[in-house]
Amino acid sequence: MSVDNGKGTWALVLAPTLIFLVLILVINAVLGLGEVSNAFKRFANAFLTAYTLTAGAMFGAMFFYADSRNRPLAPLFGMLAATLVGAGMIFLFLSQSDLLMEASSSMQAQFFSNIVHLAVVFLALVTAAGLLVGIAMAHITGNPPRRLPWPVEVEDEVEVVVEIDSEE
């Protein structure tokens, strides 16, 4: 089955995942949860740290973009500003007494804990994604389509006449 790329298609792609996620969470909640009161803090910390560090990495990538555009400063400053917004929000929210603080007692400790936490989550994500892509690619390369998607030119059979010198 092959469909055109559209909004409906992406909804079809994401729907089973979201249904599956909700199902897991419902079963999880029905069975009973332990100490998960800081789930929102974990979400917010992950969001802010991931945003700020990715924006910082994009700021680095902007240097390569600038290389191909006679080194303009405007996009560099733009991305630097986007990164600083993230850093400022982290500072602002962590400095509010208990808003985003988990087990850490100092803002600095929470900040560094967030970075290590993000690195661990990122490693798990990359490992899972790499494994899935590897399995899908292995199956695709191992089972080439019987019908090629492009037209194939079939050469006319050439009748080869071999003259055999008769020794008789």
Place this chain on the structure above:
Amino acid sequence: MADGHPYGVERTAFTPDSTNLHQLETMPTGMALVEPQQIEALLWFWLPLALVPLGFWMLLSRSNESVRKLGLPTVFFGFIMVIASQWTVPDSDSSASGHLLLVVIGPILLLGIGSFMAIFGGPVPVGRLPPVARPAGYFSIAMGLAWLLALHMVQSPLWRGEVNPYWMVWWAVFLLALCLAGTSLAQVVYLFGDNRGRTAANVGIFGLGSGGVLLVMMFNDGAQISALQMRSQIWLATADLLGTIAGILMAVLAFAIVITLYERSLSEIEPTAPLSEVEKQRVSDIIFDNIGGEDE
């Protein structure tokens, strides 16, 4: 996890007899920031950790060949030093992530090498491996997954006498990502691929299988991790996963907005003046040199 101190370093317990420690406790915050333990954590954990993205950045450098060549050794050195942080800075809580890296590096390598062998053991047009590589690749993947499962069911990685907290985070996020991304990828392959129903089914079954493993762990205790702990970790892993993905997508969106705004602000390119006679002659010479050929 965090013990409430900068860089995750455990502060030495206060003893009334120790004058120096008392001075440290009453020291202003600015001065207390430069404790030797923190400098050690900075040197032996955070700097090596920073070397990893720096090395990848160097790998992308196009202007300087020597900088690019230094990229991979920098990444490798950073990884090794982060793994070694459990010995170089054992007091730091962050070193638990180095311990985790050491624990999972074996299964991850098995999964990576297995995927590579399974892909290139098939009838690919370039870089084809011997046919035995394909089953060996699948075997390697199965071994990697079995290793990870054994880390939950047989012996979980211990850190300071308890299960490494980062292992619980990593394991829950890995399983959750595997089942959620697996079902999504199956849909992508099915909807966008041409006659790829079987591939989609296999990837989907793999994703659902991961979900099945997740469910089993929600019901049954592991070697050192109880079912209740696992359920809590899955709940928190969902928060981590959604937060991380949302944050990354927001940063990519910011990047796209910055580039779009800059490109829109550029003035349109004015038409250039027509070629002069000298330029025309030069172009003709170049074309003649390249496609004219030599007289035989």
